[in-house]
Amino acid sequence: MKRALAMLLCLCLGGLWMLGCAASEDSDTLADGVYSVDFTTDSSMFRINETLDGKATLTVENGEMTVHITLNSQNIVNLYVGLAEDAQKDGAVWLEPTLDTVTYSDGLSEEVYGFDVPVTVLGEEFDLALVGTKGTWYDHRVSVSNPELIEEA
Numbered sequence: 001m002k003r004a005l006a007m008l009l010c011l012c013l014g015g016l017w018m019l020g021c022a023a024s025e026d027s028d029t030l031a032d033g034v035y036s037v038d039f040t041t042d043s044s045m046f047r048i049n050e051t052l053d054g055k056a057t058l059t060v061e062n063g064e065m066t067v068h069i070t071l072n073s074q075n076i077v078n079l080y081v082g083l084a085e086d087a088q089k090d091g092a093v094w095l096e097p098t099l100d101t102v103t104y105s106d107g108l109s110e111e112v113y114g115f116d117v118p119v120t121v122l123g124e125e126f127d128l129a130l131v132g133t134k135g136t137w138y139d140h141r142v143s144v145s146n147p148e149l150i151e152e153a
Helices: 002-025
Strands: 033-041 055-061 064-070 076-081 098-103 109-119 126-132 141-152
Touching: 033 064, 055 141, 064 098, 076 109
Parallel strands: none
Antiparallel strands: 033 055, 033 141, 055 064, 064 109, 076 126, 098 109, 126 141
16 A cells, blocks of 8 residues: 555656646746747737748747747738837837748748747736737737747757
């Protein structure tokens, strides 16, 4: 009986250790390198380009994390880390788009906007406001999670 109890305790502790290791992979202490990550948003209107299957690229350099997201079009012209209300204040620093090329399954290529978004923590939602071509700012909640190393620094 004691042997079975000891074995069960070892299994439980091992499981907790494994759970802790998995959680640490999703922490803000990643080694420098390039990672594939899940990028999720609270809106079907603001999402990663369909060719990328919900994935974005996270770059970690000197402990600083930046996620590159490729969108569906050129209709979102700026992003702001924070709330829409703050994005409209004097001195607010907006994220400028990059021009990304995507190729769809039918072979059609298109130029769309991408953005490099600073990230402070993985696995937790944060505010990311956007402004479209019509000039209206919208609040969104996004998260970056499940990093998988692509390339070491």
